[in-house]
Amino acid sequence: MAGMDDKTFPGMEHVTKAGEGGVGPSEAGHQDPAAPARVVSPRRAQVQMRYCALDELLPADHPARTVWQVAGTLDLSAFAAPIKAREGSAGRSAIDPKLLVALWLYATMDNIASGRKLAELCQSHVAYQWLCGEVNVNYHTLNDFRVGHAQALDALFTQVLGRLMHAGLVKIHRVSQDGLRVRASAGSSSFKRQEKLQTCLREAKEHLADLDRLRDESPQQAEARSEALRIAAAEDRVRRIDQAIAACQEQDAHKKERQSNPKRRAAPSRGSTTDADARRMKMADGGFRPAYNIQVASDTASRAIVAVQATNSGGDALLLEPMRREIERRTGQTPGEQLADGGYVSLNNVDRATQEQVTLYMPVPEPQKEGQNPFAPRRGDTEAVAAWRQRMGKPESQAIYQERMSTSETINADLRTWRGLGKLAVRSLGKVQCLALWSALTYNLMHFPAAFLAG
Numbered sequence: 329m330a331g332m333d334d335k336t337f338p339g340m341e342h343v344t345k346a347g348e349g350g351v352g353p354s355e356a357g358h359q360d361p362a363a364p365a366r367v368v369s370p371r372r373a374q375v376q377m378r379y380c381a382l383d384e385l386l387p388a389d390h391p392a393r394t395v396w397q398v399a400g401t402l403d404l405s406a407f408a409a410p411i412k413a414r415e416g417s418a419g420r421s422a423i424d425p426k427l428l429v430a431l432w433l434y435a436t437m438d439n440i441a442s443g444r445k446l447a448e449l450c451q452s453h454v455a456y457q458w459l460c461g462e463v464n465v466n467y468h469t470l471n472d473f474r475v476g477h478a479q480a481l482d483a484l485f486t487q488v489l490g491r492l493m494h495a496g497l498v499k500i501h502r503v504s505q506d507g508l509r510v511r512a513s514a515g516s517s518s519f520k521r522q523e524k525l526q527t528c529l530r531e532a533k534e535h536l537a538d539l540d541r542l543r544d545e546s547p548q549q550a551e552a553r554s555e556a557l558r559i560a561a562a563e564d565r566v567r568r569i570d571q572a573i574a575a576c577q578e579q580d581a582h583k584k585e586r587q588s589n590p591k592r593r594a595a596p597s598r599g600s601t602t603d604a605d606a607r608r609m610k611m612a613d614g615g616f617r618p619a620y621n622i623q624v625a626s627d628t629a630s631r632a633i634v635a636v637q638a639t640n641s642g643g644d645a646l647l648l649e650p651m652r653r654e655i656e657r658r659t660g661q662t663p664g665e666q667l668a669d670g671g672y673v674s675l676n677n678v679d680r681a682t683q684e685q686v687t688l689y690m691p692v693p694e695p696q697k698e699g700q701n702p703f704a705p706r707r708g709d710t711e712a713v714a715a716w717r718q719r720m721g722k723p724e725s726q727a728i729y730q731e732r733m734s735t736s737e738t739i740n741a742d743l744r745t746w747r748g749l750g751k752l753a754v755r756s757l758g759k760v761q762c763l764a765l766w767s768a769l770t771y772n773l774m775h776f777p778a779a780f781l782a783g
Contacts, residue, residue, distance in 0.1 A: 382461065385454050391436055392455040394777055399430040401780045403487060406480035422453045423463060428473045429484075430459055436770040441748035443471035474766065475759040485769050487656045489634060492772065493659065495779045498632045500659050502728075504667040505625045505651050506736035507644045508743060510760075512606035512618040519598040519608060522576045528601060529569040536562040565601070565675070569694075572599030603755040609642040620752065622764045625651050626739050628667070628731045632775065633739065634659060636768040638761040644671040649680055663687065667732040675713050682712035689729045692720045743767050 370626070386392060407425035434455070435446045447467035449456040492498040520528065539559050579597035600606050600618060609619040621642065625635040635654040641647060648668060656662055665687045673690050681688045692702045703721030705714035720726050743749045747767040752760060 342608040351537050381563065382458055386458040386503060390455060390458075392459055394781070395434045395773075396430050396459060396708040398773055398777055398780045399433065401427050402429070403427060404480075404484070406483055407477055409480075410477075410626065419566065422644040423465060423469065425473075425562070427459065427461075427463060428465070428470070428759055431456070431465070431470065432474055433773060434459060436748050436766050439746050439748060441750075441753055443467040443474065446470050475754060475762045478758055478762055481762055481765050485636075485772075487770060488772055489632075489658055492630075492632055492776055492779055495776075495782075496625050497776055497779055498630050498634065500627065500634060500655060500661040500663050502628045502667070502731070503625050503634060503655065503663040504628050504732045504735040505623065505648065505672070506669065506740055507618045507647065507671070508622045508624060508733070508740045508749065509609050509611055510622055510744070510749050511611075511762075512600075512601035512603055512620055513752050513755050514600045514606045514618040516608070516616075516618060520572070520601065521596045521598055522573060525569055525573045525576065525599060525601070529566065532562065532566045532569055533724050536566055568604060569601050571604035572601050575599040575604045578602055603756040605640050605755070605760075607640045607642055620757070620760050621647075622760070623647050623651055624736065624739060624743070624768070625655055626735050628735045630776075631735055631739065632772050636764045638757060640762045644668075645674040645677065648672045648674070648677045652681075652684070652686065662686065665728070667729060669732065675710070677732065678716045679710055679712050682715075687719075688716060689720070689725060689732070690716075691729065692717055712736040713725075714746075739771070742771065747771060 404425045407429065411422045411425075413419045413422045431446065431450070435441075435449075440446050440449065444467045446456070447465060447470060448461050450465050451457070472526045489498065493500070511690050520716040536559070539562055550596075576597045579599075583597070593603045598608070603618070606618040606620065609621060610616055611619065621639045621644070623635075623637045623639060623644075624633060625702060626633050635658055636649055637647075637651060637654050648666070652662060652666065662684060663686060666681065670693065673693060678688055678690075695702050703717050705717055709717070718727070747770055748763065749767050752763065754760060754763060
């Protein structure tokens, strides 16, 4: 460049010039292997001038933009209803529910299940920064929003499902159901029998009384805030132990109702002092751990989730009919066919489904006698049970049942691996239901975004 022969370009002073002790083009084939390598190193202290808008940092086809556009098509008035800040009144403005919904949808797509982690990403990751648009969001607000709007979230899932059905993408004809056992946020050692729980309750109340006396007698000896935190923690422990005792009593009463032999004594129930709603369940690896059983029903044709329900029941057989009620509540329709694995097999389930004109596709248990045809009607079978046995012996019925594996199994794997249901970070059945709804809602939206962006 004219007039620049004796000058150095800014930022290039650390590169050795050719012909001044370096290797020039004419010497490219005769490098000295013993000489130090000539490299360009990062220079992060250099002051730069950049002019750009936040919107320019995110590619036009980035998924975060799609999430924001989809969130804008949803009716979020139920989330905004509790907001106290109103136009014409004093007070700080609340964060737009659309932003919080979009953040959790995108975070769930990104397998982020922690409010703290999401808050960090809002400060460091360009996609989350773009969603926030310079609105400061802390993890307390994020965590409270995720589990603090159960009814609004439930209605939002129904709204999304209704939009998919209206677009003709989902049809409630053949649904597949399966249970997803998710590790609870409670340790196995937190489960205790009622006698031990009563002892823990007495000790917790004594500790709380000591803290109250200390606060009344010598308030000047401790900082007010730390003292209040200790008392709040003690009150919370008393509350959790009370809930664990109530859970034990409820389980014992349920066992007594189901006890066929009145002389046989059932094993005493155990309650968790950490999460009273959690139950010890048999997991996929054969071990028993504190968990929740999240039931997921999906349309086999579109692979959309049509119902999700968090339970603390370790068995699936009692959850087949309740899931049909849940599907009816959300869609106004009863499925014509219902697919489920062997854990749901119950002769009573077959009879009840037949009364509702629902065709069940469940595997027939292996007969106890060797050589006996499992698909042949047995003595004592009702007409519905006999028809179920014969139906499952036909190749076409077995082919229909195979759709369960390609639907429920893959959806469960997606929710567990990529949508935040690997291990729960919240406690209580209500909060677990909220997390299950967020996962199912995200799954449906990310698979059918065009249904909300058309037009």
